[in-house]
Amino acid sequence: MEKKFDTKAVHFQKGDGEKNKSKTKPIYQTSSFAFQDLEDMESYFTGGKDHLYTRYSNPNTDDLGNGTARLEGAPAGVATSSGMSAILAGILTAVSPGEHMIVPLDLYGGTYQLFQQELQEWGFQVSVVDFTDKEALEAAVKEDTRLLYAESVTNPLLRRENIGELNRIAEKHDLTLMIDNTFPSPYFLQPYAEGADLVIHSATKYIGGHSDVSAGVLVGTGELIAKAKKRIINIGANLSPFEAWLACRGLKTLSVRMARQGGNAAELAGWFQKHTSAAAVYYPQNLSEKGNGAMVSVDLGEAYDVNTFFQSLDWIKIVPTLAGVETTVSYPLNTSHRAIPDTIRQKLGITAGTVRISVGIEDKDDIIAAFAAALEQAAR
Numbered sequence: 476m477e478k479k480f481d482t483k484a485v486h487f488q489k490g491d492g493e494k495n496k497s498k499t500k501p502i503y504q505t506s507s508f509a510f511q512d513l514e515d516m517e518s519y520f521t522g523g524k525d526h527l528y529t530r531y532s533n534p535n536t537d538d539l540g541n542g543t544a545r546l547e548g549a550p551a552g553v554a555t556s557s558g559m560s561a562i563l564a565g566i567l568t569a570v571s572p573g574e575h576m577i578v579p580l581d582l583y584g585g586t587y588q589l590f591q592q593e594l595q596e597w598g599f600q601v602s603v604v605d606f607t608d609k610e611a612l613e614a615a616v617k618e619d620t621r622l623l624y625a626e627s628v629t630n631p632l633l634r635r636e637n638i639g640e641l642n643r644i645a646e647k648h649d650l651t652l653m654i655d656n657t658f659p660s661p662y663f664l665q666p667y668a669e670g671a672d673l674v675i676h677s678a679t680k681y682i683g684g685h686s687d688v689s690a691g692v693l694v695g696t697g698e699l700i701a702k703a704k705k706r707i708i709n710i711g712a713n714l715s716p717f718e719a720w721l722a723c724r725g726l727k728t729l730s731v732r733m734a735r736q737g738g739n740a741a742e743l744a745g746w747f748q749k750h751t752s753a754a755a756v757y758y759p760q761n762l763s764e765k766g767n768g769a770m771v772s773v774d775l776g777e778a779y780d781v782n783t784f785f786q787s788l789d790w791i792k793i794v795p796t797l798a799g800v801e802t803t804v805s806y807p808l809n810t811s812h813r814a815i816p817d818t819i820r821q822k823l824g825i826t827a828g829t830v831r832i833s834v835g836i837e838d839k840d841d842i843i844a845a846f847a848a849a850l851e852q853a854a855r
């Protein structure tokens with residue numbers, strides 16, 4: 476019987492029959508694997524041996540790719556050195572230079588820069604379209620369009636992308652659909668099951684979960700992932716064994732962390748709506764049956780001074796990342812969305828008052844009390 480999500484998140488690492496039977500998977504901190512003789516080495520190429528050289532594959536990195544794929548319901552996955560390299564590997568798998576792809580306005584800033592600065596320079600054609608207008612999106616499809624790229628939940632205003640609708644457009648025009656599923660993690664959403672061909676995660680975020688690792692994962696169809704693995708080997712975008720091991724350790728607690736962080740986030744979003752003068756509170760509705768994610772964004776508007784708010788946060792750190800077990804805040808305007816032109820930022824609603832909150836596993840009363848105290852200080 477296929478195991479349930481919470482069980483699969485814990486039991487995904489492949490045993491290797493080693494003699495000492497350690498309870499946890501050892502770290503294969505090695506650049507290469509050794510062989511008995513020429514015949515033994517040849518067996519790697521004929522399928523008898525799994526590993527040759529760590530840039531090609533390694534037991535720890537394989538675990539992260541395969542374990543995440545299983546949670547997404549995808550047949551295959553591969554780990555990479557960062558979320559950005561997972562995105563690059565996916566794109567190089569689905570699109571060739573000269574061909575065209577369509578990406579949304581409300582993209583993670585780093586991804587926006589990859590499309591605008593690197594890929595266009597290498598000859599890829601990129602159209603940036605407002606994905607809330609699906610007619611405009613479909614109108615942007617050209618003869619040489621190969622890829623639709625989107626984020627399942629956008630950053631920082633937490634818009635839930637309509638993946639079913641994107642899948643319909645992708646199927647109609649024979650496009651590859653690639654989704655960045657970092658924000659909800661596979662716990663809340665599984666875009667592969669909704670029709671995406673490729674799904675990427677910045678495992679630096681919820682999969683790692685402890686802000687101590689930079690890693691990425693790309694999952695998808697067997698055919699696409701086989702091609703992606705070749706790309707990753709050739710460009711050297713592999714993940715180190717230790718980083719993979721840390722990310723695997725994170726993956727084992729994904730379910731309990733997300734359940735707790737999602738519950739705290741719902742409480743905090745409700746509190747901001749009811750008890751503060753914030754101009755807007757962004758928190759998804761009906762994201763999944765398990766909850767609405769662990770990110771909350773607020774626009775403090777005119778009622779509060781943002782800098783005083785940041786200065787008054789006590790134990791809540793200001794960091795340009797998200798998804799750790801600690802509650803943290805970030806300021807999209809001059810970090811994640813620094814690279815986004817002003818006009819686009821305004822159109823999206825990212826203002827000088829926008830604060831993004833990554834809700835942690837602490838006691839919800841302490842989280843709310845810390846924000847309440849900071850807002851009291853910051854009130855104009």
Ligand SMILES: *Cc1c(COP(=O)(O)O)cnc(C)c1O
Binds near residue numbers: 626690
């Ligand atoms: C952080 C992030 C990335 C990039 O991941 P890295 O691990 O920093 O390379 C991509 N997409 C989203 C949505 C992110 O939050």
